[in-house]
Amino acid sequence: MKRAFRNLVLxxxxxxxxxxxxxxxxxxxxxxxxxxxxxxxxxxxxxxSRGDTIIYEGQWHKGKPEGWGTWQKGDTxxxxxxxxxxxxxxxQLTWKKDGTAYSGMWQKGIRQGRGTLTDDKGRTWxxxxxxxxxxxxxxTDSTGTYTGQFGKNKQPEGFGIxxxxxxxxxxxxxxxxxxxxxxxxxxxxxxxxxCGHWNNGKFMGERMIYTPTRVYGIDISHYQHGGRxxxxxxxRPIKWKNLRITHLGKNTKNSIGKIDFPVSFxxxxxTQGLKITNPYYRRDARDARKAGIQVGAYHxxxxxxxxxxxxxxxRNTPIGRNDLPPMLDVELTHAQxxxxxxxxxxxxxxxxxxxxxxxxxxxxxxxxxxxxxxNEYMADATQRLKSYRIWVARYSEYRxxxxxxxxxxxxxxxxxxxxxxxxxxxxxxxxxxxQRYIDSGHTELP
Numbered sequence: 001m002k003r004a005f006r007n008l009v010l011x012x013x014x015x016x017x018x019x020x021x022x023x024x025x026x027x028x029x030x031x032x033x034x035x036x037x038x039x040x041x042x043x044x045x046x047x048x049s050r051g052d053t054i055i056y057e058g059q060w061h062k063g064k065p066e067g068w069g070t071w072q073k074g075d076t077x078x079x080x081x082x083x084x085x086x087x088x089x090x091x092q093l094t095w096k097k098d099g100t101a102y103s104g105m106w107q108k109g110i111r112q113g114r115g116t117l118t119d120d121k122g123r124t125w126x127x128x129x130x131x132x133x134x135x136x137x138x139x140t141d142s143t144g145t146y147t148g149q150f151g152k153n154k155q156p157e158g159f160g161i162x163x164x165x166x167x168x169x170x171x172x173x174x175x176x177x178x179x180x181x182x183x184x185x186x187x188x189x190x191x192x193x194x195c196g197h198w199n200n201g202k203f204m205g206e207r208m209i210y211t212p213t214r215v216y217g218i219d220i221s222h223y224q225h226g227g228r229x230x231x232x233x234x235x236r237p238i239k240w241k242n243l244r245i246t247h248l249g250k251n252t253k254n255s256i257g258k259i260d261f262p263v264s265f266x267x268x269x270x271t272q273g274l275k276i277t278n279p280y281y282r283r284d285a286r287d288a289r290k291a292g293i294q295v296g297a298y299h300x301x302x303x304x305x306x307x308x309x310x311x312x313x314x315r316n317t318p319i320g321r322n323d324l325p326p327m328l329d330v331e332l333t334h335a336q337x338x339x340x341x342x343x344x345x346x347x348x349x350x351x352x353x354x355x356x357x358x359x360x361x362x363x364x365x366x367x368x369x370x371x372x373x374x375n376e377y378m379a380d381a382t383q384r385l386k387s388y389r390i391w392v393a394r395y396s397e398y399r400x401x402x403x404x405x406x407x408x409x410x411x412x413x414x415x416x417x418x419x420x421x422x423x424x425x426x427x428x429x430x431x432x433x434x435q436r437y438i439d440s441g442h443t444e445l446p
Contacts, residue, residue, distance in 0.1 A: 030055050037062075058082070080106065104129065117154070125154055148175065173198065197398060205398030208426070210255040215427035215434040216245055217265035217406065219298070222278050224418050238284065239417035240291040248424055249410030254397055263415065264434065265294040265427070267327055270317040273302030274309060277316050289320065294438060296324030298368065299353070303336035306349030310356035325363040325442050327391060328353055330373065343377050351385055363442060366391055366405055374402060389445060391425070404428040405445070 025032040025040060027048060034046020042048075042060035049055055058069015064085035065071070071078045080091015086109035087093070094101040104115020110132040117125040117134070127137010127150070134150040148160020155178035156162075163170045173184015179201035180186075186194040186203060196206035208214075225235030245261040252259060266288050270281045281297065288295045299313040319326065330350060332340075340346045354365050369378070371394040378386065389405035399407060406425045413424030427434050429446030436444045 034060070083108075125150075144169075151177070205396075205400055207397055208251075208254060208399050210248060210251065210259070210261075210426075211257070212261055213431060214261075215264045215429070215431055216261045217267070217294075217425045217427065218243075218245075218263055218413070218415060218418075219267040219269075219408070219423045219425065220284065220418070221269035222280055224420060224422065225280050226419070235280065236419050238287070240284075240287040240293070242417040243291070243293070244416040245413060245424060246416050247412075247414035249395070249412040251397060251409045251424075263293055265296065265324060265425075267296040267298050267324070269300060269329075270297040271309075271313045272300035273304065274312050276300075281316075282318065285318075285320075285323075294324055295320065296327060298327035298329050300329045301332065301350070301353070303332055303340045303346070304349075306352035307356060309349075310353045310360075313353075313357065314360050319361055319363075322438075323363075326357050326361060326365045327368050328357075328365055329368040331370065337377075343380065347377070347381050347385055351382075354385075354388065364388070368393070368408075370394070371400055374400075378402075399428075 023033075023036050023040065025036065025042060027042075030048045030050035032042050032046055032048045034042060035044030036046075037043035041063040043062065044060060045058070046060050047054055047057045053072075055073065056065055056069055056071045058065060058071075059067025059082070061067065065082040066084060067082060068080070069082050075096040076093070077096070078087060078091055078093045080087060080093075081089025083089065087106040088108060089106060090104070091106055092101060092103040099120030100118065102111060102115055102117045104111065105113030107113065111129040112131065113129060114127070115129050121141070123139065123141040125134055125137060125139050128135050133152070134154050136149050137147070139146040139150075139154070139156070142165065144162060144164040146156050146160055146162045148156060149158030151157025156175035157177065158175060159173070160175050161170070161172045168189055170187045171180060171184055173180065173186075174182025176182070180198040180203075181200065182198060183196070184198050186198075188194070194203045197204045220238075222235065224238060227235065243263040245263060246259055248255060248259060266284075268281050268284050268288070269278045271277050285295050285297070297313075297317045297319060299309065299317075301309065313326070317326070328350065332346060337343060337346045340349065350367075354367075357363075357365050366389045368391040371392055374390070374392065386403070388403070390402045391406040391408065392400045392402055392404060393408040393411075394400045395408075395410055405428055407428060408423055408425045411421060411423050413422045415422045415424075427437075427446070429437070433446045437446065
C-alpha cells in the first residue's frame with residue numbers, strides 16, 4: 001500500500017466529473033468515493049473500497065491519505081493519523097488473527113516514539129520505539145516485569161531490571177536474547193545475593209580481577225619439599241623470606257599488570273588420618289612466622305572416626321596463639337563415604353572433628369571443600385555445619401558463592417622461593433578486612 005499511495009497522483013483516473021466536490025475516482029488500490037480537488041484528485045474526506053470492502057476511510061490530501069483515517073486489509077486494521085499516504089502521528093494497528101495490537105506514535109509508516117504493544121498471551125510492551133523496534137521500555141506478563149533495553153523480536157537486550165510478580169526475586173544487569181548475560185546482581189529468598197557474571201541465564205559468579213591490592217596466600221605439604229624425605233629435613237628448602245607469587249595458573253589472564261604478589265598467609269599440612277604426619281610442619285611454621293606470614297595448620301581427613309582424627313591432629317600440631325584457625329581438608333571419594341556409612345555419617349564425623357578442635361584450641365576451624373563436594377554433599381548438611389566458613393577449591397575464573405573465606409584459584413601456581421607447583425589462594429576481602437580479621441582473633445569475618 002505504501003508504494004501504491006506514493007504513485008497515487010500519477011495513477012488516478014477520473015471516472016465522473018472532475019469538478020470540485022463529491023465524485024468517484026478509480027485508484028490502483030480500489031475505487032474512491034468522496035471529495036476531490038479541482039483536478040479530480042482525492043482531497044478532503046473520502047472512502048476507498050474494493051467491491052463491498054472498504055479499504056480506507058478518512059482524510060485525503062493531494063490524492064493520498066492525510067489526517068485521520070481507518071485502513072484495513074485482511075485481518076490487519078489501522079486507525080489513526082496519516083501523512084503523505086503513510087501512517088504518521090498517533091494511531092493503533094491491530095492484527096485480529098493473533099490478537100496483537102500496537103497503540104502509539106508512528107513516523108513515515110513505521111513505529112517511532114512512545115507506544116504500547118499487547119498480544120493474546122497477556123503480555124504488554126510499553127516504551128520508546130525506534131525504526132519499528134522497541135528500544136527501551138517495560139515488558140509485563142503473568143510472571144513479572146522487565147524494564148530496560150530491548151533488541152530484536154522484543155527480547156531484553158542490554159541493561160535491564162526484572163522483578164517477579166510477587167516481588168520476591170529481582171535481577172538488575174545485562175541481558176542478551178532475552179536471557180541474563182554479562183554482569184548483574186540477583187536477589188532471591190532461596191540464595192544469597194548473586195553479584196557477578198551470568199551466562200545464558202545461569203549465574204556463574206564473580207569474575208575476579210587480580211591486582212597487588214588483593215590478599216594472597218598459599219597452602220603447602222611435604223610435596224613442596226620434593227616429597228617425603230628419606231632422612232629428616234633433607235628435602236628441598238623453601239626460601240621463606242623471598243616468597244613472591246609469580247603465576248596464577250589459567251587465572252593469570254584476569255590479572256592486571258605484572259604478577260609479583262606477596263604471600264600474606266600460608267596453611268601447612270600437619271596430619272592425615274591416624275598415622276601420617278608432615279615432618280616439615282614445625283620447621284615451616286616457624287620459618288613462615290619469622291618471615292611475617294600468617295600461619296595456619298590443616299588436617300587431611302580419612303574415612304574413619306572424627307574423634308580419633310582430632311586427637312591425632314592436636315597431639316602432633318603445636319598451634320601458636322596468633323595462628324590462623326585450623327582447617328579440616330575433606331576430599332573423600334564416593335567409595336570412602338560409602339564405607340563410612342553414607343553422607344550423613346561422614347557429616348557427623350566432620351562435625352565431631354570441628355567441635356573437638358575448636359574446644360581444645362579456642363579457634364573456630366574452617367572447612368576446605370571442592371566445589372563438587374559442596375554441590376553433592378553440603379546441600380543436605382545441618383545448618384550448624386553450613387555455618388562454618390569455607391575455603392573452596394574451584395578452578396574456574398568465577399568466584400564461588402558459599403560462605404567464602406578463602407578461594408583456591410589454582411593448583412598450578414608458581415611462587416619464587418618454592419620449586420614446583422603451588423596452590424594459590426585469595427582472601428575474600430580487602431587488605432583492610434584481612435587486617436581486621438587478624439586483629440580480631442579471626443572473629444571479624446569479611
